[in-house]
Amino acid sequence: MSFKNKVVIITGASSGIGAAAAKMFSDEGARVVMVGRNETKLAAVAKRLSSPLVIRADVANDDDARRIINETVKKFGQIDVLVNNAGMTMEHGGLLGNDIMQAYDTIMSINLRAVVHLTSLAAPHLIKTKGNVVNVSSIAAVIPPASQRSASYYISKAALNHFTVCAAVELGSHGVRVNTLSPGPVNTDFFENAKSTLTFEAVRPLTLLNRVSEPEEMADVILYLASDRARGVTGSNYVNDNGMIIKRG
Numbered sequence: 001m002s003f004k005n006k007v008v009i010i011t012g013a014s015s016g017i018g019a020a021a022a023k024m025f026s027d028e029g030a031r032v033v034m035v036g037r038n039e040t041k042l043a044a045v046a047k048r049l050s051s052p053l054v055i056r057a058d059v060a061n062d063d064d065a066r067r068i069i070n071e072t073v074k075k076f077g078q079i080d081v082l083v084n085n086a087g088m089t090m091e092h093g094g095l096l097g098n099d100i101m102q103a104y105d106t107i108m109s110i111n112l113r114a115v116v117h118l119t120s121l122a123a124p125h126l127i128k129t130k131g132n133v134v135n136v137s138s139i140a141a142v143i144p145p146a147s148q149r150s151a152s153y154y155i156s157k158a159a160l161n162h163f164t165v166c167a168a169v170e171l172g173s174h175g176v177r178v179n180t181l182s183p184g185p186v187n188t189d190f191f192e193n194a195k196s197t198l199t200f201e202a203v204r205p206l207t208l209l210n211r212v213s214e215p216e217e218m219a220d221v222i223l224y225l226a227s228d229r230a231r232g233v234t235g236s237n238y239v240n241d242n243g244m245i246i247k248r249g
């Protein structure tokens, strides 16, 4: 799975799954573009990579999104892979609360709108390289919510799965593949960053295998989907969830 000289953009590379993928792509010879907002965390991950391009940017900001693509092309002249991994959730008062639309707008703008925007901006460059896109979704797209206060996150990931199919249809004739990875629980700062009351320890028994994955297990799948080994795979949703969908189902 060599990515020698391939240019790979990873959003949300400052933490968790994105950081693990950035390291793995770099180890496989890719020229990695790391995107995130937290400068300190980006720098800590970048230290472990071979000469990454670090772009401090908010994927939900349209000017920042354009800057991510422009700076990448300016520095490396091409884009081979876009990993739309940046994502978040926040608890809110639910349908009976008064903050649902604020939470909805924030979550949808990062988890969905930014993915659509970045994919659209990267598409002309991906067509030139016959590249591909990997969207990091979640099994939240297909299971009932764990909390009554996180509908927007579940909606955003369900829509993201279908966006993958739409983008695969649109870009397939140009030789560009688009796929989704749907993780189950993965040991990252996700709940902590969400200021959630949930913990991975509490979620673990909800899986068939009674385990929580490590970020590198997700990075493995991301690299597979982005590689030539998956040259026949597009519009697919790869689930890596310790059997959580089956157990919850």
Ligand code: NDP
Residues within 6 Å of the ligand: 011, 012, 013, 014, 015, 016, 017, 018, 035, 036, 037, 038, 039, 041, 042, 057, 058, 059, 060, 085, 086, 087, 088, 110, 136, 137, 138, 139, 182, 183, 184, 185, 186, 187, 188, 189, 190, 191, 193
């Ligand atoms: P983390 O909270 O550890 O990482 C999230 C990353 O997204 C951070 O690097 C953060 O960077 C970045 N990010 C969030 N918002 C923005 C933004 N507006 N602009 C740029 N970067 C942003 O969580 P994970 O690694 O677990 O999450 C990665 C993906 O995996 C998400 O899409 C999540 O929904 C998905 N997922 C995670 C699961 C889990 O159990 N951990 C389960 C299923 C799916 P920064 O703070 O620097 O901006």
